[in-house]
Amino acid sequence: MIQGTENQDIQIQPNKTRQWRRPLLATLFMAGICYISYSLLAASSAQASLVLPKDQVQLAIVERGSFTRDLSVQGRVVAANAPTLFSQEAGQVQYLKQPGEAVQLGDLLAVVSSPALDNELEQQRALLASMESDFERTALLARELQLDMEQVQNTAQVNLIAAKRELARAEQSIKVGVIRQLDYDVAKDNLLQAELEFDHAKRKVALASDKLSFEKKSGQSALARQALVVAELDRKLAALQIKAPVTGQVGNWLVEQQSHVLAGIGLLTVIDLSRYEAELSVQESYIRDLAVGMPVEVNLGNQQLKGELSHIAPEVKDNLVTARVRFSQNDSTSLRQNQRLSARVIIEQKDNVLRIKRGDFVASGGGRTGYLVQDGLATKTPLQLGAISVQWVELLDGAKEGDQLVISSLNEFKDAAMVRLN
Numbered sequence: 501m502i503q504g505t506e507n508q509d510i511q512i513q514p515n516k517t518r519q520w521r522r523p524l525l526a527t528l529f530m531a532g533i534c535y536i537s538y539s540l541l542a543a544s545s546a547q548a549s550l551v552l553p554k555d556q557v558q559l560a561i562v563e564r565g566s567f568t569r570d571l572s573v574q575g576r577v578v579a580a581n582a583p584t585l586f587s588q589e590a591g592q593v594q595y596l597k598q599p600g601e602a603v604q605l606g607d608l609l610a611v612v613s614s615p616a617l618d619n620e621l622e623q624q625r626a627l628l629a630s631m632e633s634d635f636e637r638t639a640l641l642a643r644e645l646q647l648d649m650e651q652v653q654n655t656a657q658v659n660l661i662a663a664k665r666e667l668a669r670a671e672q673s674i675k676v677g678v679i680r681q682l683d684y685d686v687a688k689d690n691l692l693q694a695e696l697e698f699d700h701a702k703r704k705v706a707l708a709s710d711k712l713s714f715e716k717k718s719g720q721s722a723l724a725r726q727a728l729v730v731a732e733l734d735r736k737l738a739a740l741q742i743k744a745p746v747t748g749q750v751g752n753w754l755v756e757q758q759s760h761v762l763a764g765i766g767l768l769t770v771i772d773l774s775r776y777e778a779e780l781s782v783q784e785s786y787i788r789d790l791a792v793g794m795p796v797e798v799n800l801g802n803q804q805l806k807g808e809l810s811h812i813a814p815e816v817k818d819n820l821v822t823a824r825v826r827f828s829q830n831d832s833t834s835l836r837q838n839q840r841l842s843a844r845v846i847i848e849q850k851d852n853v854l855r856i857k858r859g860d861f862v863a864s865g866g867g868r869t870g871y872l873v874q875d876g877l878a879t880k881t882p883l884q885l886g887a888i889s890v891q892w893v894e895l896l897d898g899a900k901e902g903d904q905l906v907i908s909s910l911n912e913f914k915d916a917a918m919v920r921l922n
Contacts, residue, residue, distance in 0.1 A: 550914060552878075554921040558908035559873055560857045562899045567855050569848035569887040569894075571789070575780035577800075577839040580826070581746055581772035584754070587761045588739045589614045595757050595768070603744040603770065610742040610767055617740070621733040628726045635719035642712040649708040653701035656694070663687070663694035746772040776835045778807065778825035780843055787812070787821045789847050796825045797844040800835070809845070848887060854895040859907030862893060870898065871906040871913060878906055878919040 587593065591614035597603060670687035673679040751769030755761055778798050782790065790812055798805045810826035825843065861870055867885045871878040886894030899905060906913075913919050 550916045550918075551920040551922055552912060554876070556908075556912070557878075557906055557921060558859060559904050560859070560907045562854055562856050562895060562901055562903045562905060564852060564854055564901050567850040567853045567887065567889065567892055567894050568846060569850075569889045571782070571786055571845040571847055572890045573780045573782050573843050573845065575778050575798075575825075575841050575843055577776050577835050577837060577841060578779045579748070579771045579773070579837060580775040580777040582751065582769055583745050584766045584769050585609070585742050585745070586764060586766050587612050587742075588736055588763060589617050590760070590762050591615075591617070591740065592758060592760050593755060593767055595753060597750045599750050599752055599768075602749050603747070605744055605747045607744045608741060609744055609750065609770070612740040612742065612761065612767075614737075614740060617733065617737055621730070621737060624726070624730045624733055628723070628730050631719075631723055631726050635723055638715050638719055639712070642708075642715050646705070646708040646712055649701070649705040653698070653705045656698040656701035660691075660694040660698045663691040667691045742767060744770055746770055747774070748772045771837060776827065776837075777810070778827070778841060778843060780823045780825060780845075781820045782823050782845075784816050784819045784821060787816075790823060790845065795846045797846070798825060798827070799842045799844075800839065844890070850887070850894070853886075854899070854901060855892045856895055856899075856905055857907055858888065858891055858893045860909040861905070861907050862888060864910040869910065871910065871919065872899065873904040873906060873921065876921050878913070878921055880913075880915070880917050 589612065591612040593610055593612050595610045597607070597609045603609065667687045667690070670679060670684045674681065674684045748771045751771045753768050754766040761767065778796070780796075790809060792809050792812060794809045796807045796809060798807060805827050807825040807827040809823055811824040813822040815821075862885065865883070868882060870881055870883040872881045873879075881898055883898035884896040886896045888894070
């Protein structure tokens with residue numbers, strides 16, 4: 501038999517002291533680690549009452565640079581000149597051009613038939629012709645009266661000449677004593693009467709001439725007034741021939757073909773394709789910051805156009821105000837009516853200002869509160885914000901260049917003075 505090693509082994513009795521020394525050292529080590537961690541936590545965040553995951557918080561660094569206060573809005577492309585054509589009289593409309601059809605300046609687009617206007621025009625023309633006949637008849641009568649008065653004047657003039665001759669003979673006869681003094685006085689009286697009759701005849705001729713001139717002017721005024729009435733009716737009738745005021749294309753029919761329309765009803769629109777503008781819809785709260793002449797950047801897909809505000813509507817509709825942008829460079833071949841666009845209105849530009857990226861902290865903090873982050877600890881701090889743009893927020897007070905601030909919503913911080921970010 502082969503012997504084992506039992507005789508060579510030495511049985512060692514376990515040391516009771518070593519059995520409890522290792523657990524004790526491990527316990528003391530863990531207690532030290534907890535104490536050091538607690539000391540560090542107490543030293544750095546003794547006041548932290550809330551702990552949040554750091555990955556749920558957006559942070560940004562305060563930096564110094566240029567600041568552009570702008571406004572981002574939506575809009576559409578519209579024709580700068582798109583007049584709406586109206587019917588000036590009641591009647592039946594007949595369109596001669598279809599929507600979208602190209603037209604030239606002066607092309608006939610539609611005709612409005614108005615029998616009432618045609619009838620009134622014929623009546624006024626007949627009245628004008630009647631007044632012209634009456635005027636000519638009155639002028640002839642006045643001329644006839646003037647001729648009668650001239651005949652009376654001529655007769656009075658002949659009588660005056662005869663009376664003068666009779667008086668001259670009477671003077672010669674009285675000198676030689678051929679006639680009596682009574683006959684001489686009669687000759688003198690006849691001369692005086694002839695002179696009076698001739699003077700009266702001259703005044704009647706002058707009066708007849710003035711009357712003829714007055715009747716002529718009065719008749720001419722009446723004729724001119726009636727001619728204006730006829731011309732106005734002619735104009736109204738011609739206005740029912742709806743013609744293109746610009747070169748472009750027909751927009752939309754505003755009423756159906758062969759419809760009966762009233763005066764002042766819109767019929768159709770004509771779009772001038774040679775010039776476009778952008779029509780922007782701006783929130784009512786921003787309208788105080790806008791002014792005519794502000795630069796605007798318009799984005800149409802990959803194309804960017806520059807322009808300026810040319811018009812701001814004076815009224816508010818559905819909390820929106822309409823503004824027009826006139827392009828400084830306009831490629832009309834690439835623009836289309838009612839094409840959607842986004843625009844950036846440059847309200848203000850500043851250089852060398854403290855700025856930070858815009859975030860929800862502006863609204864949730866009321867623009868007066870923020871959280872300054874340092875060594876994983878977010879400390880509540882008062883902020884004074886300046887202008888706000890689409891991308892940046894101007895910092896006036898409460899932070900310095902290089903500071904790190906929370907820019908996400910502050911609602912999760914629950915207004916705590918300090919928050920630990922893990």
